[in-house]
Amino acid sequence: MQPMSTPLPPIEVSPRDLSAYRRGNTGIDYVHRFDSGRPGPHVLVNGLTHGNEFCGMVAVCHLLDSGVRPKIGTLTLSFSNVAAYESFDPAKPFESRQITHNFNRIWSPAWLDGAEDSIELRRAREMRPAVAAADHILDIHSTTQDVVPFWVYPDFERNAVVARAIAPPDVHLVMPAGLGSGTPLVQYDGHGRADGSGAALVVECGQHFKQATADLATSVALDFLGHFGLIEMPPPRRAAPLRRFELLRTHVIQQPDFAFVRPVIGFETFARGELIATDGALEIHAPCDDCTIFMPARKAIVGREGVYLTRPMP
Numbered sequence: 001m002q003p004m005s006t007p008l009p010p011i012e013v014s015p016r017d018l019s020a021y022r023r024g025n026t027g028i029d030y031v032h033r034f035d036s037g038r039p040g041p042h043v044l045v046n047g048l049t050h051g052n053e054f055c056g057m058v059a060v061c062h063l064l065d066s067g068v069r070p071k072i073g074t075l076t077l078s079f080s081n082v083a084a085y086e087s088f089d090p091a092k093p094f095e096s097r098q099i100t101h102n103f104n105r106i107w108s109p110a111w112l113d114g115a116e117d118s119i120e121l122r123r124a125r126e127m128r129p130a131v132a133a134a135d136h137i138l139d140i141h142s143t144t145q146d147v148v149p150f151w152v153y154p155d156f157e158r159n160a161v162v163a164r165a166i167a168p169p170d171v172h173l174v175m176p177a178g179l180g181s182g183t184p185l186v187q188y189d190g191h192g193r194a195d196g197s198g199a200a201l202v203v204e205c206g207q208h209f210k211q212a213t214a215d216l217a218t219s220v221a222l223d224f225l226g227h228f229g230l231i232e233m234p235p236p237r238r239a240a241p242l243r244r245f246e247l248l249r250t251h252v253i254q255q256p257d258f259a260f261v262r263p264v265i266g267f268e269t270f271a272r273g274e275l276i277a278t279d280g281a282l283e284i285h286a287p288c289d290d291c292t293i294f295m296p297a298r299k300a301i302v303g304r305e306g307v308y309l310t311r312p313m314p
Ligand SMILES: [Zn+2]
Pocket: 049, 050, 053, 141, 142
């Protein structure tokens, strides 16, 4: 088994002071809304669901700083977990993902209407009306490891259409049965149901701290607004052939000794039955041929996701 630790990556993009963006115009801190006064979709572009995923911060700052205004419909721009973001320490750059709860696993009535309290639950409850008001949601993320960017979305055609229209990313991680480890923002209420309407997608733009990741996040955000007609569609970008993967299972770490059989960063493939990782006495084997792993944990933290097992789709 491999020890679960890798060297710290270089920090090309650092946090900036967001205090100027705190007071929005919605009554919710760090949430800004621009109404065109004309009919059209309500689009939400959200960054900092995870506090150390700076690309979403860069993209949303770009939209605010450049004075983007919708031609039709309504645009809402938000920074979610600013509290976690503000706790960033370059010596421990992976620690500021969240304070207590993963902000992206608590979008169910059980959590939102429940009795527990945390920075993230308070923030999600505060932001709930802004999320509920949106027809279409782009939730901007980045990855621990330096892997190709990809879309993640519940397996509804209304999401696939958008992901196909915006590339790169040219890799899709499709979730036929949801995430399996909690309810992400993009599965809130109707966005998590087949009879819902409106698109809601996560874009994973590359490694957290790379400039290229921030650049891609900004491009994707502009394309998303272009796709829904809020701004002119930006010129097409160069994309590779589409690759799609179906999420089969999300493994949540049970024991502090969780470890992979070899060093992995994501996109490694395993033959059916091949051992991928161990977690205490539990062995995690590939459930299918060409089982492709996504988002392997960098460090074993009990209760957090260890690895996503996927199957390539034709
Ligand atoms: Zn994230």
